[in-house]
Amino acid sequence: MPQPNDPAPPRNPGAGGETHQTAGGNVPALTTQQGVPVADDQNTLRAGPRGPALLEDFHFREKIFHFDHERIPERVVHARGFGVHGFFESNGALESVSRAAVFKKGVKTPTFTRFSTVIGSKGSPDLARDVRGFATKFYTTEGNWDLVGNNIPVFFIQDPIKFPDMVHAFRPEPDRGFPQAQTAHDNAWDFVSLTPESMHMVMWVMSARALPRSFRFMEGFGVHTFRLVDAQGKSTFVKFHWKPKLGLQSVVWNEAVKINGADPDFHRRDLWDAIGAGQFPEWELGVQLFDDEFARTFEFDVLDPTKIIPEEKLPVRPAGRLVLDRRVDNFFAETEQVAFCTQNVVPGIDFSDDPLLHGRNFSYLDTQLKRLGGPNFTHLPINAPKCPVTNFQQDGHMAMRNPRGRVNYEPNSWGDLGGPRESPDRGFRTLPVPFGADAARVRQRPETFADHYSQARQFYVSQTPVEQQHIADALVFELSKVERPDIRARMVSHLLNIDNRLAQAVARGLRLEPMPAPMPAARPTRQDLPASPKLSILRNGPSTFAGRKVGALVTDGVGAGVLAALRKALEAEGAMLKLVAPHIGGVVDSGGTRHPADEKIDGGPSVLFDAVAVLPSRDGATLLAGMPSARDFVADAVAHHKFIGYAAAAASLFEKAGAALDEGFVRLDDSGAAAGFVATCRRLRFWDRGAAKK
DSSP, rough: OOOTTOOOOOOOOOOOOOOOOOOOTTTOBBBTTTBBSSSOOOOOBBSTTTBBBTTTOOHHHHHHHHHHSSOOOOOOSSSSSEEEEEEEEEEETTTTTOOOOOGSSEEEEEEEEEESSSSTTTTSSSOOOOEEEEEEEEEEEEEEEEEEESSSSOOSSGGGGGGGHHHHHHHHHTTTTBBOOOOOSHHHHHHHHHHHHHHHHHHTSSSSGGSSSOOOOOOEESOOOOEEEEETHHHHHHHEEETTTTTOOOOOHHHHHEEEEEEEHHHHHHHHHHHHOOOOOEEEEEEEEOOOOHHSSSSSSSSOOOOOTTTSSOEEEEEEEEEEEEEEEEHHHITTTOOOTTTOOOOTTOOOOOHHHHHHHHHHHHHHHHHHHHGGGOOOSSSOSSSOOOOOOOOOOOOOOOOOOOOOOSOOOEEEGGGGOOOOTTTTOOOOOOOOTOOOOOOHHHHHHHOOOHHHHHHHHOOOOOHHHHHHHHHHHHHTOOOOOHHHHHHHHHHHHTHHHHHHHHHHTTTSSSOOOOOSSSSSOOOOOOOOOGOSSSSGGGGGGGEEEEEEEETTTTTHHHHHHHHHHHHHHHHEEEESSSSTTEEOOTSSSOOOOOOEEOOGGGSSEEEEEEEOHHHHHHHHTTHHHHHHHHHHHHHHTEEEOGGGGGGGHHHHHTTOOOTTTEEESGGGGHEEEEHHHOOOOOOOGGGGOO
16 A cells, blocks of 8 residues: 555546646636636546545536536526527617617617527427427617517416416426426416416417427517606517527428427527528518507506507517627537526517516516525626626626725715716616506406407417418317316307317317307407408518528439439528438439438438428438338328428338328429429418318
8 A cells, every 4th residue: 555655656547548738838727716817627636546536626616616506596487498599680669659778770789589488398309299489688788678578479478476276287287297298288278277367378378379490480579568668768568589580381290290309409509500501591670669659548448468459550660670690609508607687678668558568577586686686687687788787786696897996776875986976967867657546455357358269260370271270280189188177168168258169179079078158258259350360370481481491311323413403402592402321421423422311311301401302312222121110101291291302213112101292292303493393382381281180
């Protein structure tokens, strides 16, 4: 055994016998959090090689301490998220109604946008059927403005006191801890079926709005009614909308399930790849502006967060554009630590009396204090304003800056040495809206919030037949997971107040007998509300195939001319071509050129792409026909209504996959056909396929 005076043994090499070089040249030295250079990061300090660890090993203690605390408490909702940087550029349309500097014409404001699901934990898949959060932090010259919204313009509840109940009911059932990231269970539908105000939101969540193909292809909404205030103190009501430049697109349920299995990070990977390729996602910020007279005469209460104002009744006016052009440098420091608060507004933007909005204003700050450990979360770079911050707030957990000098209070008489002062001219002033003569202390909803079914019906009748079928299918699937028959029957009784055909379709799908009576309604369902085409995804799809992906299933011998023409046509469209092959090493085309594969067939199913091309050689088709993953590639593309380009040699694979040619198949043997195939793909789906089966 070594003795105390023996020379120190040489440091052990790392696993595998590799050596560890000391820092030199341009390589920085490893240091502690205090900046002390570290001599040995491979071994703890011990009393001899086999002796006990020593308490004085400050490097190890600091390292393990930080590791033990490197996870912050997970968000109760919106835990699964992904954020990117960008900018907002105003077109000046709001200068006449808001004093906010962010809306002055030509002003470019740095932003950080975080997309998220609502119910699932951080480990849940991207393609859960769920609302998507769409939160943007504007780093304006007058402070941070947080527009914290969703991809659906309404919500489940009208009063914030029900938010904990809603989230508790939707999240995994507490006795068993499942299901994860879904509402297909008894608790969720028990709560919803006992909460009639949720019915409008149910229609949206059971539609394809809850299954976006990409963050880049979905709308966003501020949900609530806000106020804009001009320099004279005049206010205008406003609802905020985000309109994607690339148009709307979603997936079907079976596709979502398979995407989650193939790539649970599908949405975040899509956004990361698009920005990396220079295809920067862009949205138009639109506004619906209205005055007190419109609010007074509109059919529904503009303060009710379960209602919308149809765009056909009040058009959305463009106010600027949001461009997302920079990925984060560190996911934890930025995406995880970003703190959004609905109360963060700037001069020129104010709140309405929407009760749910007021509850969020109270809740969000408390949430961030819990998650980020104290009141100084605004000191973190991702949350710090990019304009001067001058106040007397001091100390607290993890304070990174404090007021300088002697004075830390206000008012004071220290003159220029006394620090910041109030600014009546530039400062934020709350709009002095009177409460009214009947402003008694009560716990009740206004009567104007009582119609729970009319806009739910309006949403349903605004959908195409394909979309209506998707809603019915989703309801049948979700309610089929509910164990209690009385909950299923209760939900169908609500559907009878929305649309009889929908209720009948769901009842048939559940084999619910007998049909229940309609749920008693506080207000009868209005039958006179016109359809709103803007509520349909299929009626508001893209005009191009830009931003989309084609997955080409290829083998050795793929036609060189066809492949080159397809790539050229897609690049001209602003779309991408991804090669899927039997081996990741790629294929050699008919001209002898090797093409690396983007995906091996087992890991690149057709659900990952917006359209597909099947371009094997004749021998390659025989090879693929014997591969289950290749047959699934074709069968899923057919089942999910995708457009399919193909070479004649693919016939044997199609036969094995049970794929019958229809008008959604486009022959690509002639390299000149590639442009026509890409033009066809602009329709995104061939919905006529299988329509006769419905």
